[in-house]
Amino acid sequence: MEQTIQKSLPVGGGSWVTVEVYGEPDAPGLVVVPGAMSDARGWRHVAAAVDAWPSVTVVNRRGRAPSGPLTSTYSLQTEVDDLGVILDECKGAQALFGWSYGGLIALLAANDRPLRQLIAYEPVMRPFGRHILPDLRTAEEAADWDATVEIVNRQLGGLDTAQVEALRADRQGWAELRHLSRPAHPELAALNSASLPEELARRADRVDLIIGQCNHGTAPYGTSFGDVRRRVTRAEVHVLPGQGHLAHIQAPAELGHLLNGLATAR
Incomplete structure (x- = not known):
């Protein structure tokens, strides 16, 4: 529809x-x-x-x-x-x-x-994703959304370096992931608390x-x-x-x- x-x-x-x-x-x-x-x-x-x-x-x-x-x-x-x-x-x-x-x-x-x-x-x-909370917090405090996307995809999603680089090569898709990653730390922290x-x-x-x-x-x-x-x-x-x-x-x-x-x- x-x-x-x-x-x-x-x-x-x-x-x-x-x-x-x-x-x-x-x-x-x-x-x-x-x-x-x-x-x-x-x-x-x-x-x-x-x-x-x-x-x-x-x-x-x-x-x-x-x-x-x-x-x-x-x-x-x-x-x-x-x-x-x-x-x-x-x-x-x-x-x-x-x-x-x-x-x-x-x-x-x-x-x-x-x-x-x-x-x-x-x-x-x-405790889903609890182990990446410190790294996500550091990335959020630095407003480093590239790092946030990489942390989620590598440390949680299990992607390897080549797979992450393939995502990064899609500039529009990577920009969307950067934008969507901004609430990642507070959301994961809320889930775990x-x-x-x-x-x-x-x-x-x-x-x-x-x-x-x-x-x-x-x-x-x-x-x-x-x-x-x-x-x-x-x-x-x-x-x-x-x-x-x-x-x-x-x-x-x-x-x-x-x-x-x-x-x-x-």
Whole structure:
């Protein structure tokens, strides 16, 4: 489906969030919450591939333009509260989908309010990425966003020197990663400082967890997925063949097809 409108919603504390809506703007549908190093634009191809709901609303979380700043009081709870504002705006949303850090935000939101369906792709929780926090803080204090992108991709994503240099060779893509990396330290710090309830998504009628086949059982994404899975005992687990953490970029049509199938399985 095609994008139809963009909305800006005040969330208090001098910040705001924007959402990009695909399909029928007033029809309840799927709400998508991207994670770190990602924004609404990065999910446009997945949104275009989804047709099982009449609308797809993609959140542009605070800290990435054109949404507002994180602010000094930022925490994981801030994200959950922001999502609550968005869900109030999208009255009657049929399903909530979160990716990575966005998956954890969505799972926590489903503790606060009843939801028909919660879907999360490789959600993460502490101690995910804790070992890179000192290096990320140093890079942030120096406003060295090249270093931030490299730290995330090498020390967390596991890319080697040649793979990082291949990313850097794409000047436009690297510039986008630099921009998206600015909230990386405070977001990862918030994730690792939050105390989580023993049960997640307890008010969701149905919970579907997705993991890429390439990450199944392997650190860091597969092991963090396992930590989350133990807190969502009612969830059904689905494996996306041939994919890793970046399926929304590398296989958006396949991910959209899987989401369509989960909708029809309700």
